[in-house]
Amino acid sequence: MATLQRNAQKLIYYARNAMRDIAPPVLFRRRLGRLLDQARLSDASVRQRLNYYNTLREPFTPSPEAVPVNRLPSDRSMYYYDLKEFTRYFDPGLRVDLEFGDVIEVPKMPSIVKDRPIIGDNGNGVLFKLNKFRHFHMPADDVAFADKHPLVVWRGELNNPIRTLLLEAVRDLPFCDVGTPRATAPAEYRKPYLTIDQQRRYRYIISLEGNDVATNLKWIMSSNSLCLMPPPTYETWFAEGQLEPDVHYVPLAPDFSDLAERVHHLEKHPAEAQRIVAAANAYCRKFADERAEQAICLLVLYKYFVLSGQIEPDPEVWRFIAG
The missing domain is CATH 3.40.50.2000 (Glycogen Phosphorylase B;)
Incomplete structure (x- = not known):
């Protein structure tokens, strides 16, 4: 039963993301300003978490290998869908360095990653909620x-x-x-x-x-x-x-x-x-607060694009990020 339920959840996951891919991208980009305005009204825990995931402080230039967000690699489909769910709100020409899969070393360039080492200078590893279907499966437990x-x-x-x-x-x-x-x-x-x-x-x-x-x-x-x-x-x-x-x-x-x-x-x-x-x-x-999770995901990317010099920051949103 558990396997059947999990397989059904996976089918829904792929169906939902496939529908997002069919929808006109402009529909998502039109909503970005409103979503960022909502995000900046979040409490301090959202700010703390986004700056924990994205610890970057100084401006940087994406590497020559950075990919436009409308051409993310899709060979690891869940990684692709989890990142595309939020990059679709941004201009398709914005570029991002990324490393999909298990990352055991800190990237040389600021990059979107699923994981990073805890110890040391790990700032180039910008954490994102990737492969979440597998890693954030937290079913209810009714046994004391x-x-x-x-x-x-x-x-x-x-x-x-x-x-x-x-x-x-x-x-x-x-x-x-x-x-x-x-x-x-x-x-x-x-x-x-x-x-x-x-x-x-x-x-x-x-x-x-x-x-x-x-x-x-x-x-x-x-x-x-x-x-x-x-x-x-x-x-x-x-x-x-x-x-x-x-x-x-x-x-x-x-x-x-x-x-x-x-x-x-x-x-x-x-x-x-x-x-x-x-x-x-x-x-x-x-992690079950979907509104906070959405706000943090968008803000992590927004901070990345601002510091990489690809977008001009909105003063109010940036003030929230900077605290």
Whole structure:
């Protein structure tokens, strides 16, 4: 049932975006001024978020490889649609540098990206809400923390050494149900596939980065289960760099040597565990405000185009961005 529902959601996603592509672009561009006026009336949290995603301050010139927004690469269709949803409000000749896919290094030029490293000077990575169908899937969870299995679960691909390290570190811990469903993995690492709903029946779910960010982090933090993970090193529109250990998630040592101690403590102090779950849920709720999400997406692009010298800023809108 969950798979059928998810497939239906994907069909709706593509149908909606295909209809947008058919509509005359001028209809969207006519609305930009009104939408920006609405955006500048937003509260301070919108300003804080847009300037977190787009930290650029100084003027710059797009690279020779920058593409006009009416000719975005469409080979990664979800990336294309997620960016085109908002670039269509701007002049089609405006140019943008971008890197679709998993970005593990900061671009040399200011570029639109899905993710960037958290540590260091990451300003050239301008975060945008890309591949959101996959990464912002946060279904409702109707099972209370206390009613879940008092066990730890993890499933995933072995595409990062830290994941194999986890399987080795907890192999003899009876309260851990961790493994990969990949048939080509060593036998001692293999476990049956579990759906999101099946994993959320456990009190504790481990989140681990793979090629870049951990895809499961959003649906874990929006559930009534508790997220356990080493501090993240990459971030997306979810702003993983703003997550606080022992506030939004339970931090684990890089070698997972403290996992047993952490779980034992939380089982003895369920109120502490549920406080972290509540804070994680609250963190996730802001991404459900579609009006704020639209305002931030438009403002992130607007700031990019202004600083790249491609449009003259509206004084009121720019005053809001600058604070």
